[in-house]
Amino acid sequence: MNTNVEEMARKHLGQVTVVDPVTGVNTKENTWETDAILAAFHEAVDSKTESEFDTRQASLKEHSEYLASYLDIKWWKYKERIVCAWTDRYPHFGVRDTSLVEGTHAKCKGWIRSSRGDLFTVFKSLLPWWEGAASDTRLISARNAVITPALLQPSHYAAVVRVVTVYALIEVVEGCVQSSLQSTSEGYVLWNVPSCPRSTMPT
Known part of the structure; x- marks a missing residue:
């Protein structure tokens, strides 16, 4: 995706020729306008809330009406799959x-x-x-x-500690906390924090 956006930005906002380029290095560099809209695009993708995304999406028009329209038509229709405000709702452990x-x-x-x-x-x-x-x-x-962090030292983690990465385990435990808080309003308990999930957890 980023490559396609960059190619379109280069096509409409241009590149400059590098003077005396080193052998094996590209002879073209982005103009400052190209770099500016690419930076604004990445900021929009990294938005943590929907309102923040809406603001940053609108600001793209200040750089280029054409490219902002291109993003609206080609890429923002997939915002639930690429923008942090939506993708962060699911555990992805930083792999985007x-x-x-x-x-x-x-x-x-x-x-x-x-x-x-x-x-x-x-x-x-x-x-x-x-x-x-x-x-x-x-x-x-x-x-x-x-x-082994103190959070993962109880005996019920023994089967997974040093098998699953610490980062992933902590993310799961924190997810358990959030799930347990949400479940109280729904009339049942999904997790017994900080213990492992109950065998009777709904599927």
């Missing part, structure tokens, strides 16, 4: 790509920046990203293996 493969592909393209290099150039370009990803994975695994 509609496809993990496409999301990783987009990150790799950002590091490579050009399709004109050979395989060794690709390897060198992606090496910092690979090393960073491996380091993050090792760190998370080490923390989950050694550090």
